[in-house]
Amino acid sequence: MTAPNGPQEQKPSNSQQPGIPNQLSFLWLSAAIFLMVLWLQDKDQPRLQELPYSDFKTAVSSDQVSEVTLKEENISGLFTDSGAARFSSDTSQSSQGTPGFHTVRPPMEDPALLELLEEHEVTIKAAPSGLPWWQEMIRGFLPWILLLALMFWFWGAAQRRMGQGGGPFDFGKSKARRARKETSTTTLDDVAGIESAKREITEIIDFLKSPERFRELGAVMPKGVLLVGPPGTGKTLLARAIAGEAEVPFFSISASEFIEMFVGVGASRVRDMFQTARKEAPALIFIDELDAVGRSRGAGLGGGHDEREQTLNQILTEMDGFEAHENILVLAATNRPDVLDSALLRPGRFDRKITLDRPHKDAREAILKVHVRKVPLASDVDLEAIAARTIGFSGADLKNLVNEAALTAVREDLDEVNSHCFDLARDRIILGEERDAHMTPEEREAVAYHECGHALMAYYMPKADPLTKVTIIPHGMAMGVTEQTPREDHYTYTESYLKDRIKVMLGGRSAEKVVYGEVSTGAQNDLKEATSLIRKMIGQWGMSEKIGPLGLSIGEENVFLGREMGLPREFSEKMAELIDSEIQAQLQALEKATIDFLQEHRSQLDTLAKAVLEQETLSADQIEDLLGKQQAPKIARSDRGDHIVTE
Secondary structure, eight states: OOOOOOOOOOOTTTTTHHHHHHHHHHHHHHHHHHHHHHHHHHSSOOOEEEEOHHHHHHHTTTEEEEEEEEEEEEEEEEEEEHHHHHHHTTTTTGGOOOHHHHHHEOOSSOOOOHHHHHHHTTTTOOOSSSSSSHHHHHHHHHHHHHHHHHHHHHHHHHHHTOOOOOOOGGSSSOOOOOEEEGGGOOOOGOOOOOOHHHHHHHHHHHHHHOHHHHHHOOOOOSEEEEEEETTTTTHHHHHHHHHHHHSSSEEEGGGGGGGGSSTTTHHHHHHHHHHHHHHHSEEEEEESTTHHHHHHOSSSOOOHHHHHHHHHHHHHHHHOOTTTOOOEEEEEEEEEEEGOGGGGTTTTTOOOEOOOOOOOHHHHHHHHHHHHHOOOOTOOHHHHHHHHOOOOOOOHHHHHHHHHHHHHHHHHSSEEEEHHHHHHHHHHHHHHOBOOOOOOOOHHHHHHHHHHHHHHHHHHHHHSSSSSEOOOBBBBBBSSEEEEESSSOOOOOOOOHHHHHHHHHHHHHHHHHHHHHSGGGGHHHHHHHHHHHHHHHHHTTTTOOOOOOOOOTTTTOOTTTTTTHOOOOOOOOOHHHHHHHHHHHHHHHHHHHHEEEEEEEEHHHHHHHHHHHHSEEEEEHHHHHHHHTTTTTOOOOOOSSSSSEOO
């Protein structure tokens, strides 16, 4: 269940964040100044006249060269007055009055050159090696400065596009968002169906507002509260409501935002988040999807994950570092408490657990009332009846139901959302969207008998859930659907109920055997579900006289790759063979009972199949009329279970 709007998050303005652009401007300006200095330095150098080497030696012999500077093969120097008058008249640079020249010595050695220069008393100088030191530094560091400036600019631009702000200098900063109470529209009044959790949360808020009243009686609130429940049961919504109710700073973050490819970044962000909360205590910290970093350390094939485990260690350390006067409470939400590290759940850390389960009937009605506040309802809409027909729906499912009903009303150009819209929305969520499928008449008839086999078993089995409808209109991936809906919420199941449920699952395949003498591929999902259920009955719930009351981890799904390989063995090979044979024997016995029952009621099966071929969809009342005319005995039934959709 969610409310229309969550708390608004306080985002720093550009004036609050100097960011990278100002730093980049300084770097680009510095680079431009350096380039300008180099250009001016080169501009100030005298323009030298290019002179062939032979002419240079002639000028020396004629006493027309006063000074030379030697640097490997390069020779530069100055003319005397007579030399400048002679050589400048033959070039385009004579107007500039340049007294200097430049020439290049051939690659072969010329040992007579020095003697010639000394003989004519030409001043010989050695050129300095390289540029001045400051120019060498500029030339060496300038490319790196430009490269880093470009990298920072791209990095900062990417961070701003993702809405995270900052840049590489903020890499280790916390990504936690602070919610503002004055702009939050979600309060505890918007949370329905979880009254016990609301009482726990109200107590926590009261402690943060006035801790003195609790301390007078020696009461100390827990450091951490763990919200546990299936997806869609309102864990995040409850945290948003706390942000709307609490008069203390509220920081929220998803656990996955701690993890980066660099080891140590997650731990740094954890430290920064807790330091920020300590500065503004009393405060609340909410970590969503805690299992992203809180999984058991060293679990799985190949060991653990260094970055995730360091982040987890830092969270544990920070929670241990709370002082008595620091009113900081950490809330966390997860739908997989079984994979959390045991160190998180010990007293002194997350030592209080609030469980949010799927809502019961009265809670579903209260949740529906919250979500239909802004929806114009027709007079025929009965929220109590809708709540009774939505067993197993979570708060998020109910919100989706209301939204789908409103979309259906818009699609049909209605001014109000009526009961028919809710019926179509419910079918769309449970059965799937209707789709077109071009089946041959033979395939269509086979689908009809398959679904009628399910329906007949659901109608006659005493412990099976009541039949709601049967249709051969394809929904989702199924070619046909048989739906059952219990009348009440139940949380435990008897062995007789489970066996009748398996018979209903096997009814479609058994009907094909009775009518056609062979089976098709349409029973794949039915067989998978039936096998999984009977495996749990025998291996986990001890529902077998032959195996006995053993509770084994058969049929459990492990989250970590290779975790089952590392667990100690619970039973021997002989016991495994015995369990497999018992599963096979029970499934075969249930299938035989189903086939025998359908053979005895072959006339009802044919009547039902003929009707569903003509009308495509039959409701529970229509099925009751058809089968009631056959004068078939019907055993008293028990309403148990959840929605059952048999394909």
